[in-house]
Amino acid sequence: MLAGCGREAETKNEPAPRPVRTATVEKREAQTPLTFTGRIEAEDEVSVAFRIAGRLLANDTKLGDRVEAGQLLAQLESQNELNALRQAKAALAAAQGQLTQARNHYERQETLLAQGWTTRANFEAATQAQQTAQSQVDAAEAQLNSAHDLVGFTELRADAPGKITATGPSAGEVVQAGQMIARIARQDGRDAVFDVPAQMVRAAPTGVQVTVGLTDDSKVTAQGRIRQIAAQADPVTRTFEVKVGLTNPPPAMRLGATVNGRVDTSSGPVIDIPATALTRMNQQPAVWIVDPSTNTVSARNVDVLRYDQAQVIVSQGLDAGEIIVTAGVQALHPGQKVRVLGSEP
Incomplete structure (x- = not known):
């Protein structure tokens, strides 16, 4: 009798399995389109200015005017x-x-x-x-x-044909050497410029084709390829400026127009898990794996390919058919017994 009471007390002192939610790992074909919103800019845009200081005698530049090479733009008193x-x-x-x-x-x-x-x-x-x-x-x-x-x-002339996108001081003002009088967008090409988060920059493959369309008219589209990615993030928004060189853009894509860019990425079968399943172990991303035979958990480090708002794309560390914890990961420790919510206690 004494031995039986001891075993009963020992059983009562064991902690109850912690309730968790789980999901089964599956592989699927990755075809997630990446979309961004940007603007149309000139591929080559230059600010023209006088080399000397003086009083502005005439300034005939107007926003949106087309200029030819050698055309007189402004003049100083001489x-x-x-x-x-x-x-x-x-x-x-x-x-x-x-x-x-x-x-x-x-x-x-x-x-x-x-x-x-x-x-x-x-x-x-x-x-x-x-x-x-x-x-x-x-x-x-x-x-x-x-x-x-x-x-x-004392005479300021255009060095190439293009369109005026910005103007500076008016006639009668005193200007300094190098002060912008007009900004000219040359007619050589057009860029679609986007401010892209770092994870989207990493996800987009090099040399990928980008479909660009007007925001107010999705039927007006053009194709392009990534031409330049900023080497440093913007200090305020922490995004990277990406320039997409457009091939034969339609006339409706005027300078400054708002456009949407779309990139279809396909990297073969991938494993995506809920973002709530991700934790950290040994200063690296990790998930909790459930052993169905013993209902115990163990931590495993994984390699993350891309972060989305609700999902995480895992490149290595998980196999199809494994069971991972998707809710309650903060209170687990290795070897702990768990109970899947919705199953028998």
């Missing part, structure tokens, strides 16, 4: 630059006159030296005077070229 040009021309003329005088004096000294009517010192002085006058002419020509360039810098 009185100071024209005065500098006239001064450079006068300086060059004076230097050329001194060079003519020095060259004539050198030729006379050369003739007199050959006839023995002058000294070597006078001839060397004439030679030095000619070289000095020639250097002054060279310097004056360089200053004249710089003055011509400064006059040219």
Whole structure:
């Protein structure tokens, strides 16, 4: 009797199996489309500005205007630059006159030296005077070229055909060198630009084809391929800018239009589990495996391919037919007995 009471007390002290919810692992064909929302931008967009500071005399740029290569966009007041040009021309003329005088004096000294009517010192002085006058002419020509360039810098011209997407100061304002006067989207190509989370960047295979369509008219579509992925995430949104080069985009895809991008990924059969089944073990993702013969659990590390909002795609660590815990994973420990909710206690 005493032995029987001991076994009964020992049985009563055993903890009751913890109730959990489970799911059976299955493999399925992965064909999950990735979708993003973005905008149309020019493949090549450049901001044009003056190289010098000054007062803006005219600015004929208007948002949306088409421009041709060499077309005049804006102009600065050029009185100071024209005065500098006239001064450079006068300086060059004076230097050329001194060079003519020095060259004539050198030729006379050369003739007199050959006839023995002058000294070597006078001839060397004439030679030095000619070289000095020639250097002054060279310097004056360089200053004249710089003055011509400064006059040219008062006119801002388009370097390639395109469309104006942004404008800067108006006529009458004082602008600084390098200040944006207009932004031109060149006509060479169009990009669909998306701000994509890091996990979607990892999931999209390289060289994949992207279908881009207008948000307000899904019938207007174009095909493209990923051309550039930002090397660093945006410090505010923590997303990566992805540029998709479009092939023959329709005219309806104007600059700034909102578009949707779609990528169909197919990586063969994969295992997806509920996000609630994922935990951590040894600083790595893990799941709890249920042994159906003993109703005990054990932790196993897994390799995660992609995170979704409600599911986790597992690349390694699980086999089809295994039973995993999907609810109650926070309170489990290795070897613990469990009871599947909905089964007999």
